[in-house]
Amino acid sequence: MNNRLYGNLIFELSQEGRRGYSLPKNRYGQYEIPAAMRRNNDAELPECDEMTVTRHYTNLSANNFGVDNGFYPLGSCTMKYNPKINEEMAALPQFQNLHPLQPQETVKGAEAVCTLLCRSLCELTGLHAFTLKPFAGAHGELTGLMVIKKYHESRGDMQRTKVIVPDSAHGTNPASAAVCGLDIVEVKSTPDGLVSLEDLENLVSQERDNIAAMMMTNPNTLGLFEKQIPGIEKLIHDCGGLMYYDGANLNPMLGAARPGDMGFDVMHINLHKTFSTPHGGGGPGAGPVGVRKGLESFFPEVSPYHGNFAVAIRALAYILSLGRENIKMVGPLATLNANYIKECLKDVYELPIDTVCKHEFVFDGLKDKSTGVTTMDVAKRLLDYGYHAPTIYFPLLFHESLMIEPTENESKETIDGFIAVMRQIAEEAKTDPELVKSAPHNTPIGRVDDVLAAKHPVTTYKQLKNEQ
Numbered sequence: 438m439n440n441r442l443y444g445n446l447i448f449e450l451s452q453e454g455r456r457g458y459s460l461p462k463n464r465y466g467q468y469e470i471p472a473a474m475r476r477n478n479d480a481e482l483p484e485c486d487e488m489t490v491t492r493h494y495t496n497l498s499a500n501n502f503g504v505d506n507g508f509y510p511l512g513s514c515t516m517k518y519n520p521k522i523n524e525e526m527a528a529l530p531q532f533q534n535l536h537p538l539q540p541q542e543t544v545k546g547a548e549a550v551c552t553l554l555c556r557s558l559c560e561l562t563g564l565h566a567f568t569l570k571p572f573a574g575a576h577g578e579l580t581g582l583m584v585i586k587k588y589h590e591s592r593g594d595m596q597r598t599k600v601i602v603p604d605s606a607h608g609t610n611p612a613s614a615a616v617c618g619l620d621i622v623e624v625k626s627t628p629d630g631l632v633s634l635e636d637l638e639n640l641v642s643q644e645r646d647n648i649a650a651m652m653m654t655n656p657n658t659l660g661l662f663e664k665q666i667p668g669i670e671k672l673i674h675d676c677g678g679l680m681y682y683d684g685a686n687l688n689p690m691l692g693a694a695r696p697g698d699m700g701f702d703v704m705h706i707n708l709h710k711t712f713s714t715p716h717g718g719g720g721p722g723a724g725p726v727g728v729r730k731g732l733e734s735f736f737p738e739v740s741p742y743h744g745n746f747a748v749a750i751r752a753l754a755y756i757l758s759l760g761r762e763n764i765k766m767v768g769p770l771a772t773l774n775a776n777y778i779k780e781c782l783k784d785v786y787e788l789p790i791d792t793v794c795k796h797e798f799v800f801d802g803l804k805d806k807s808t809g810v811t812t813m814d815v816a817k818r819l820l821d822y823g824y825h826a827p828t829i830y831f832p833l834l835f836h837e838s839l840m841i842e843p844t845e846n847e848s849k850e851t852i853d854g855f856i857a858v859m860r861q862i863a864e865e866a867k868t869d870p871e872l873v874k875s876a877p878h879n880t881p882i883g884r885v886d887d888v889l890a891a892k893h894p895v896t897t898y899k900q901l902k903n904e905q
């Protein structure tokens with residue numbers, strides 16, 4: 438695409454007096470907006486014809502990368518394909534034109550969507566009741582912790598203010614606990630990446646009567662199944678605390694195991710990760726919260742109406758189009774795909790924890806550290822080959838983290854293509870390291886200086902016209 442011809446900003450294409458659309462003349466002169474309420478100067482808006490606007494935005498959209506363009510192995514984010522039928526369902530005018538204040542008898546279909554989705558989530562998780570109100574995973578965590586806090590308060594257990602969070606947890610876990618007014622106690626991981634039962638036993642013996650809950654992500658942020666859950670669950674319940682399950686990425690569990698059966702009391706699910714819905718750029722999302730029987734009366738009002746209803750429609754469409762039998766394949770396939778990539782690449786990329794993973798795993802950069810090629814360089818070089826980069830420099834447990842999640846949706850051919858490119862980059866790192874270090878070469882914008890961008894952010898755009 439020729440950026441010069443089409444311009445970087447719509448403002449650069451503006452020509453004074455150019456129109457895309459003409460409104461009919463005002464035939465109701467006496468109804469002019471009162472002078473006092475009118476602006477003094479014209480708004481500074483771009484003036485363009487329709488064709489220019491269409492080309493500008495169409496070309497801009499072609500610079501975007503999404504899961505419809507190519508493989509998107511962003512670990513911990515589950516960027517899975519969103520089948521088109523989900524979009525069709527969410528776009529049905531009967532859903533799209535709903536108003537939350539419509540009379541109850543006219544929204545029976547929407548109510549059925551919510552009820553059926555909640556019932557499906559109960560079935561898939563082994564919990565008793567769900568609320569669809571939370572707008573995101575982090576919002577779900579906050580909601581779930583509010584339930585836990587109210588539960589303890591209802592029993593007069595006011596001193597239970599400590600939440601145990603593993604050091605490998607997603608950053609939103611401690612943040613949600615803090616927002617909820619609870620104190621965070623960190624529990625360490627063992628060298629094999631799981632919660633240290635020894636460290637936990639120490640913590641519990643010190644804090645017995647103050648523990649409100651333990652938050653666990655399973656599979657954890659390293660993509661590993663927390664094998665110690667039965668012991669942990671007993672330890673926490675014995676001292677009066679509740680178990681919270683971060684089910685943001687529940688896909689590896691679908692068809693394999695249910696949090697409710699493992700003894701968890703409260704959980705959230707990211708519908709936008711586990712049950713499709715594109716969520717690039719931070720939205721839209723939904724983080725329904727489920728609880729075991731007896732806790733549903735503690736659900737707080739965290740949003741008006743029923744949360745992000747369109748995300749709920751997509752999730753239900755995903756669940757129903759897979760059906761009771763096929764949904765059991767989601768977990769095994771997500772797990773198989775991740776392990777296949779891991780095994781095919783672990784001779785050239787450093788695998789710090791060499792074990793069977795669930796839906797994702799973490800490399801610690803290239804195996805050959807002598808080339809000076811970093812995880813950042815590998816990620817940038819992947820863009821040249823038409824792949825979205827994996828999650829990099831997270832989790833913080835390793836220096837060169839490269840976290841890969843293929844999801845259950847990808848074909849073997851796509852995965853083999855990715856493996857071949859990852860091996861090619863490892864080869865280039867040896868034979869032509871400069872090529873990798875200066876990547877990307879084929880994208881509209883090359884390597885940006887992130888230090889400069891962080892230290893001297895330029896948040897306004899100087900128009901070319903004014904510079905000339």
Ligand SMILES: *Cc1c(COP(=O)(O)O)cnc(C)c1O
Nearest residue numbers: 513573574575607609654685722
């Ligand atoms: C994504 C994620 C979250 C946060 O979800 P948001 O919808 O981004 O707020 C929480 N925990 C884990 C493990 C996650 O992967």
